[in-house]
Amino acid sequence: MPIDNSIVHQIHKKPDGQPASLTLRDAELANSEALEQLLAGLIEAYNSKPNKAWGYFHEESGAYPFSGWLQQLIDQDIDFVGFTSKASEQLKTLMEGSNLALGGHVLFIRYRQGMTAFLVVALLHHTEGVTVTEQLDVASARHLDLSSLNMAARINLTEWKQNATSKNYISFIRGRSGKRVSDYFRDFIGCVEGSNPEEETNTLLQAFSDYVGEASMEPELVKDKAKAMTGYVNSQTRAGEQVGLEELSGVIDEEQPRAFYDYIRNKDYGLNPEIPADKRTLSNFMRFYGKADGLSISFESHLLGERVEYNESDDALVIKHPPKGLVQQLRNKKR
Template identity: 90%
Template sequence: MPIDNSIVHQIHKKPDGQPASLTLRDAELAASEALEQLLAGLIEAYNSKPNKAWGYFHEESGAYPFSGWLQQLLDQELDFVGFSAKATEQLKTLMESSNLALGGHVLFIRYRQGMTAFLVIALLHHTEGVTVTDDLDVAAARHLDLSSLNMAARINLTEWKQNASAKNYISFIRGRSGKRVSDYFRDFIGCVEGSNPEEETNTLLQAFSDYVGEAELEPDALKQKTKALSGYVSSQARQGEQVALEELSGLIDEEQPRAFYDYIRHKDYGLAPEIPPDKRAVSNFMRFYGKADGLSISFEAHLLGERVEYDESEDALLIKHPPKGLIQQLRNKKR
């Protein structure tokens, strides 16, 4: 992933209601192996976050100036240092309105992945650890804690400039369980939440279920198509990429690559050509799981009707060819 520009600034703020202060860097970071490793680690940590939202820019205004500065950067009316400094000052101002906000190092990286340009912004914190030195001593070591990343956004610059009607070119980490502590970061970017990844993915999965149901496929064909869908959507989620319905359609049926895509269009499921994936929704779709009163049952969805049958009248499950290890335990218990 070639890096075009990068810089770090620092916001000093504790969650105690006191005013914040800034330390601004006056030059871009030099290219280095450490910087490349940081970007790789940051993207990996960001993509692993399940609680992301997707959206697009508010219309530029005094309340949402970020997109205007970004446009000036792309038009070369503002250099990267100036752009990042203005943005960090805006972030500091919004932080001061949140008593729970905690300062940190604000990292800006503009990079390319293939033909696509991205800007990633992250608020980073340090954690204390230990290391063994070259002299074989144990010493304290301070390092960036990417595992607890919870304030970050990524903007697909190429999509923003090439598709004026796009609704999913910004993604950002959203607070869990209704927490509002991260709202100031969303407002800093000036993002309007668009698609809901869980809802969009569930709609896609429902469309797939309808599609294969109407096709009355043989079990092996159904299993193959389900595996193709699951593998592609899960892979896109891991990479932080959107699901392209036309590409997915080709993977589901190589002989009729547009069949599923045309089915979605004609049935009007309300899905855009590209949607943000939700890994958890796909996982739930691929497995049945239940736990109660000391009994836990989990099995892959394609086994229903083959090795697992449900008798609704008796409210009972029949499991054929259960795992050998389980059978051996049951036999040992009888002895």
């Protein structure tokens, strides 16, 4: 992933209502192996976060100046240092209005992945660890804690400039403690939340269920198509990419690559050609799970009607060929 520009500034703030301060770097970071490793680790951590929201820019205004500064950067009316300095000042101001906000290092990286340009903005914190030195001593070691990343956004610059109707060219992480914690960061980027990944994924899964149901497909064929679908969607979410419905259609049926895509369009499910996916919703689609009164049951959906049967009149679940380990425990209990 070639890096075009990168810089780090620092906001000093504790979640105690005290004023924040800002330390600005006056030059871009030099490209290095360490910087490339940081970007790779940051993108991996970002893509793994399940609690992301998607959207697009507010119309530029005094309350939402970020997109205007970014446009100036693209038009070369302002350099990268100037753009990030203005943005960091704005972030500091918004942080002061949130008692829950905690300062940190603000990282800006503009990079390319294939033909697509991105800007990632992340608030990073350090954590204390230990290391073994060259002298074989054990010593404290401070390092960036990417595993606890919870304030970051990524903007698809190419889609923003080339697709005027897109509602999903910005993604950002929701705070772990709930939406309210990340509101100031969303407002800093100036993002209007567009698609809801959970709702979009549920609609996609409903469309798939309707599609295979109307086609009266054999259970084994449905299973194969479901696996193909989930494999593709999971690979997209791991890469931090949206799900392309036309591409997905080709994955589901190579012989009729547009069949599922045309079905969605003709039935008017209200899905855009590309949608963000929710990994948790997809996982639940592939499994049945229930827990109550000391009983916990979980099984893959394709087993229903094969090794697992539900009798609605008796409200009974029959499990055929249960796991050998469970069977042995039950036999031991009888002795």
